[in-house]
Amino acid sequence: MREILAETGQLPPTATTTERSAPGATAVAPEAPPPSRRLARFAPQPADVAAITCFVALAVFVLYRQWRNLGTGYLLRSGQDQNMWEWFFSVAAHSLVNLQNPLGSDLQNHPLGVNLMGNTAMFGFSIPFAPVTLLFGPTVTFALALTVGLAGTAIAWYWVLSRHVVSSRFAAAAGGLVCGFAPAMISHANGHPNFVALFLLPFIALGVVRLGSSERQVRDGIVLGLLIAYQIFLGEEPLLIYALTFCVFGLVYAMSRPKVAVAAVRRGIPGFAVAGAVALAIAAFPLWWQFFGPNAYSALEHGPVGNDVQAITSFPTESLAGAPADMSSLRMNATEENAFFGWPLLLLIAVSGLWLWRMPLARAATATAVAMGVLSLGSELTVSGTGTGITLPWALLADQPLFESVLESRFAMGVIPAAALLLALGTDRALASSRSGQSPLARDGQRSTAFLWFAWLAIALIPLAPTPLEVVPRAQAPAFFDDGIWRDYVDDGSVVAVPLSSPQNARLLHWQAEQDFGFPIAGGYFVGPAGPDDLGKYGPEDRPTALFLREVEKTGTIPAVDEATRAQARADLEFWNADVLVLAKTRNDRMLQEAVNQLVGVQGERVGGTWVWDVRAVV
Incomplete structure (x- = not known):
């Protein structure tokens, strides 16, 4: 922490001139601040209240529909x-x-x-x-979860930046705004709260830095361990992505001050050991359950999903500058716009890196942004949907443990804190320069620099301003579920949707929860093991009858049904321990109705807005 404070000019009055000098100089450790100064760091100021209020209001605005x-x-x-x-x-x-x-x-x-x-x-x-x-x-x-995630992440980064990195609350707010409401955050707010609730990550980074100068290794190690354990239960994949981001940042920063960095690491070893022990004590059993418990899977294969270069320079869908054109060729789906920084922001990041290059923090942030951006491109460089054949660094990590299950496009989220740090440092310098200068000519030049900075900051951020997420009417449960009619058809077996519940149609999960989980369901939307190698798969392992019904829904035609097909259907119903099959309104539902009639040898009946097949006698 003292190195960062020396770097950004926030050392207490006891700091020496040497501590504020050239980036490569070794800083002299300042005296510990008095208790009143430490308490003042946590006392909210009017600017803090204003920033927090704005972040909460913006999060509510994004999700108000x-x-x-x-x-x-x-x-x-x-x-x-x-x-x-x-x-x-x-x-x-x-x-x-x-x-x-x-x-x-x-x-x-x-x-x-x-x-x-x-x-x-x-x-x-x-x-x-x-x-x-x-x-x-x-x-x-x-x-x-989404609202707290957006606002909380912005507030957390604002708090760390304002207390430990920059002197201007406005500069810290600019950084917090980018971290909390970056395009990737808004995209994930459509349905991934685990990638929105990132408010512990800046404090984890702060805890790691603090151990390098802490006099209380046990206390600070316990705090860091608790933060890491809690983050595991909020989202492991974000923790992995940001851990790699912080490692890149730390290594580049350490190259500027190797002696100080080595000394800090040595000093922090006891604290790191305590942190690891605490985190492991809390999360060991849940992690064992995850990797070795029932229905554990070895890895999640998803194919190549690196970012297209064009995605990095494009504007996100849900922003003021968002284009109404179809962006599907540049993203995996609407919740995975992990890049989409827009070319003005990228240009500002590049200019910031050059302008602030003498500062080790800025150099580290610039290198981190480049490294994480390149990783997010995947194993092959793709431009405007066309592969170039150029192999990229992700190819070295793609098959490694843990990394093999991560969507590589998400590593672009590691660019976000690096970009926020550069913008906060740049804003802080622009504000400071506008108030300094020995002569009128120097003051005019510095004010011009500040004006250019804030003008381009507006040009970069305003087009990315998020718009409210769109909401549509939800499919309501048919009376068969809503009125509890299902109780007449379910003993101790399961409800089988036609076609089977899957990641493509998981509405039965909602209807089940509304009925207080009175019945289990076959299939569903989850990640589980499939195949002889127990590789991760979205949804249940495919059974022949499930594939048969999905094909009927997709094509509207019924393949030939013979005795072998009926026998397989009976076997699948026995596997699912089925009590009842239920067909709610869906695509090609008339053909699905006839297909089930042929498969089970029982005519469906119209009950509570659904077609129902009581198969308890069959099974």
Whole structure:
């Protein structure tokens, strides 16, 4: 921490001239600030209140349509993710009330179940907010997680920047704004709260830096260990991405002051050991469950999903400058606009890096932004949808443990704190230069520099200003579920949707949660093992009958049904321990109805707005 304070000119009055000199100079450790100074660091100022209020207001603005339609609204671009996440929040609350293990559940993918620790169930939010889920429903918890995530991340970075990096609260607010409301954050706010609630990460980074100069290694190590453990329960993948980001930053920064860096690492070894022990003591069993427990999977294969270079320079969909044109060729889906920084911001980052190059912090931030941006491009450089054949560094990491399950495009999120640091440092310098100068000519030049900085800052950030996320009416449960008619058809078996519940159609998860998990369902939306190598797969392992019904839904035609097909259907129903098959309104539902009639040898009946096949006698 003292090195950073010396770097940015925030040393207490006891600092010497040497400490503020050339970037390569070795700083002299300042005296510890008095208690009054330490307390003042945590006391909120009017600027703090203004910044926090603005961040909260902006987060509510982004999600106000969801807040206004909690009972009937569904985020348009979330795909089926909102159904999945609300189920995660609901099942965590259900597990607590019924004193069940929250790490796993057989309420979907019946009878095999789901390893919830391996499914980003976000226990760090779902368990503390279980009372909210039980009282107001999972949609409130979902909207709250996204709102708290956006605002909390911005506030956390603002707090760290304003207390430890820059002297200007406005400069810190600019950095916090970028961290909390960057295009990737808004994109993930459509359905990925684990990639929005990143408010612990700046404090983890701060804790690591602090150990390098701490006189209280045990205390600070315990605090860091608690933060890391909590982040594991908020989101492991963001922790991995940002850990790599901080490592790159730290290594580049250490190259500017190697002796100081080595001394800091040696000094912090006891604290790091304590932090690791604390984090491991808390998270060891859940992590064991994730990697070795029931329904664990070895790795999640997703194919190449690196960013297109054009995506990095383009504007995001949900922004003032967002183009209405189809952006599907530049992203995996609407929740994965992980780059989309826009060319003005990229240009400002590049100029900032050059302007502030003498500062080790700026050099480290610039190198980090470049490194994480290149990693996010994947194994092959792609420009405007065309592969160039140029192999990139991600090829070295793609098959390594842990990294093999990460979507490489998400490493662009590591650019965000680096960019925010550069903008905060640049804004801080521009403000300082506008108030200094020995002569009128010098003052005019510095004010011109400040004017140019703030003009381009506006040009870079205003087009990226987020717009409210779009909401559409939610598909309401048919009366078969809503009125509890299902109770006449379910004993101790499962409900099988036609076609089977999957990542493409997970609405039954919502209807199940509304009925207080009174019945388990076959299939669902989750990540689980599939195949002989137990590789991760979205949704259940495909069974022949599930594939048959999906083909009918897709094509509107029924393949030939013979005795072998019927026997396979009976075997699959026995595997699912099915009590009833239910067909709600969907594409090609008439053909699906006839297909099920032929498969099970039982004519469906129209009940509660659905077609129902009672297969308890068949199974």
